[in-house]
Amino acid sequence: xxxxxxxxxxxxxxxxxxxxxxxxxxxxxxxxxxxxxxxxxxxxxxxxxxxxxxxxxxxxxxxxxxxxxxxxxxxxxxxxxxxxxxxxxxxxxxxxxxxxxxxxxxxxxxxxxxxxxxxxxxxxxxxxxxxxxxxxxxxxxxxxxxxxxxxxxxxxxxxxxxxxxxxxxxxxxxxxxxxxxxxxxxxxxxxxxxxxxxxxxxxxxxxxxxxxxxxxxxxxxxxxxxxxxxxxxxxxxxxxxxxxxxxxxxxxxxxxxxxxxxxxxxxxxxxxxxxxxxxxxxxxxxxxxxxxxxxxxxxxxxxxxxxxxxxxxxxxxxxxxxxxxxxxxxxxxxxxxxxxxxxxxxxxxxxxxxxxxxxxxxxxxxxxxxxxxxxxxxxxxxxxxxxxxxxxxxxxxxxxxxxxxxxxxxxxxxxxxxxxxxxxxxxxxxxxxxxxxxxxxxxxxxxxxxxxxxxxxxxxxxxxxxxxxxxxxxxxxxxxxxxxxxxxxxxxxxxxxxxxxxxxxxxxxxxxxxxxxxxxxxxxxxxxxxxxxxx
Numbered sequence: 001x002x003x004x005x006x007x008x009x010x011x012x013x014x015x016x017x018x019x020x021x022x023x024x025x026x027x028x029x030x031x032x033x034x035x036x037x038x039x040x041x042x043x044x045x046x047x048x049x050x051x052x053x054x055x056x057x058x059x060x061x062x063x064x065x066x067x068x069x070x071x072x073x074x075x076x077x078x079x080x081x082x083x084x085x086x087x088x089x090x091x092x093x094x095x096x097x098x099x100x101x102x103x104x105x106x107x108x109x110x111x112x113x114x115x116x117x118x119x120x121x122x123x124x125x126x127x128x129x130x131x132x133x134x135x136x137x138x139x140x141x142x143x144x145x146x147x148x149x150x151x152x153x154x155x156x157x158x159x160x161x162x163x164x165x166x167x168x169x170x171x172x173x174x175x176x177x178x179x180x181x182x183x184x185x186x187x188x189x190x191x192x193x194x195x196x197x198x199x200x201x202x203x204x205x206x207x208x209x210x211x212x213x214x215x216x217x218x219x220x221x222x223x224x225x226x227x228x229x230x231x232x233x234x235x236x237x238x239x240x241x242x243x244x245x246x247x248x249x250x251x252x253x254x255x256x257x258x259x260x261x262x263x264x265x266x267x268x269x270x271x272x273x274x275x276x277x278x279x280x281x282x283x284x285x286x287x288x289x290x291x292x293x294x295x296x297x298x299x300x301x302x303x304x305x306x307x308x309x310x311x312x313x314x315x316x317x318x319x320x321x322x323x324x325x326x327x328x329x330x331x332x333x334x335x336x337x338x339x340x341x342x343x344x345x346x347x348x349x350x351x352x353x354x355x356x357x358x359x360x361x362x363x364x365x366x367x368x369x370x371x372x373x374x375x376x377x378x379x380x381x382x383x384x385x386x387x388x389x390x391x392x393x394x395x396x397x398x399x400x401x402x403x404x405x406x407x408x409x410x411x412x413x414x415x416x417x418x419x420x421x422x423x424x425x426x427x428x429x430x431x432x433x434x435x436x437x438x439x440x441x442x443x444x445x446x447x448x449x450x451x452x453x454x455x456x457x458x459x460x461x462x463x464x465x466x467x468x469x470x471x472x473x474x475x476x477x478x479x480x481x482x483x484x485x486x487x488x489x490x491x492x493x494x495x496x497x498x499x500x501x502x503x504x505x506x507x508x509x510x511x512x513x514x515x516x517x518x519x520x521x522x523x524x525x526x527x528x529x530x531x532x533x534x535x
Contacts, residue, residue, distance in 0.1 A: 083176045094143045094169040095127040125204035133196040139163045164190025178306025184299040188291035195290045201283025202251045206233040220273035220282035223247040228322045231273040240274035249282040255440040261302040307440040326434040333431035351447030358514040436507045454507035463509040468498025470516035
């Protein structure tokens with residue numbers, strides 16, 4: 001009976017944990033953690049309004065309250081493509097307006113490249129940049145392409161003017177890199193000294209992915225002074241953020257990140273995240289030296305636009321890998337992810353890799369699990385005696401409890417022996433939960449037959465149904481509860497969990513189903529051995 005209580009408590013704990021994660025995604029305040037760094041023809045899309053950052057560059061006198069909205073930019077754009085990108089750079093502002101990721105289709109039934117930048121109103125996410133004078137004047141350059149070229153590996157060179165400034169912006173794309181290099185040469189073509197800053201930001205609307213019972217952060221991310229922050233849309237509305245650098249800023253969702261990365265030696269930048277009209281911006285403001293007439297300066301920085309692959313982000317350094325959040329048990333989740341990738345390299349199927357990972361985890365916990373199953377088997381042997389005690393004690397709970405404890409002492413059975421091994425395994429379950437939820441590798445990863453995407457729920461609910469059936473058979477191996485109410489609750493759990501897990505990614509349900517099947521095999525052998533033993 002005590003083991004049944006333990007099982008019930010742990011099952012409910014899992015449910016409440018997942019519900020808490022979903023609540024936290026909507027209500028948690030900004031989190032800050034220490035940073036750990038390891039090392040085609042022209043079209044005319046309409047762009048979103050450009051809003052100057054409300055930050056005061058360190059070396060300028062720009063008022064902190066400056067906020068000027070520009071009319072939507074309209075005009076031609078320059079198409080480009082690489083092995084990983086296809087997109088357009090708008091000539092108004094010289095920014096990447098639309099960008100698709102060739103290796104990541106929109107959906108299993110839609111092969112179009114995933115639009116990580118998109119100027120459409122429904123999926124608005126775009127890059128914006130410009131200059132902010134110390135007098136509060138917002139300058140957005142109007143460019144023309146200097147040397148149109150059909151060579152996709154050639155830099156895209158744009159030349160334009162904004163107020164007294166003459167600007168040459170050069171975009172450099174490596175064939176298979178998700179980093180775009182941005183070189184901006186600024187010359188004061190006026191007759192008076194010019195002082196101000198250059199801002200570069202990612203603007204997006206507050207659309208968020210809907211994942212029932214799953215905590216998926218969508219919003220701004222900032223790195224500032226060695227600290228990493230996640231800033232939700234609600235937090236930006238309530239408390240616009242401005243932080244001193246060095247650092248970077250961007251927007252991220254479940255699997256993808258768009259981030260502005262100033263040069264690492266740029267020590268005096270400011271990073272910010274705040275509302276912008278009905279949308280939100282996260283960006284970097286870089287103060288420029290005072291430019292005398294005819295004087296020039298150059299800004300070099302990068303834009304990361306791609307999947308949140310932890311190994312790729314860690315190789316870039318600067319704490320970018322922290323955008324992959326494995327939750328409380330990251331120290332366990334990270335090696336589990338490496339093992340999962342290794343198995344995938346062997347078998348070429350993420351579903352089979354999950355099954356193999358479960359077998360490895362069960363092997364590690366073979367002996368602790370055996371202790372739990374022996375305890376349950378011994379409790380099952382005592383079931384007739386416990387039923388007899390219940391009849392003798394009637395409704396006297398205190399007398400029944402004392403008699404049960406005496407029976408346990410006499411039979412040398414510890415009803416709590418099964419609790420600790422199960423609790424020891426909980427961090428591994430939670431860690432794997434986050435690995436399966438956060439890993440972009442599982443996005444649209446097929447398994448077998450009807451499972452074409454392990455990152456979304458089973459479309460036919462077959463895996464949740466099988467998991468519920470496996471829980472039913474697992475309960476048959478456990479001692480039946482003495483309390484009638486407890487018995488009813490335990491009988492309902494397989495159905496409750498089958499419904500509950502029908503909303504979860506198929507990969508996570510596959511993990512739980514495999515874990516149950518392996519557990520049933522181990523528990524069956526141990527239970528049969530103990531039940532066959534003579535008293």
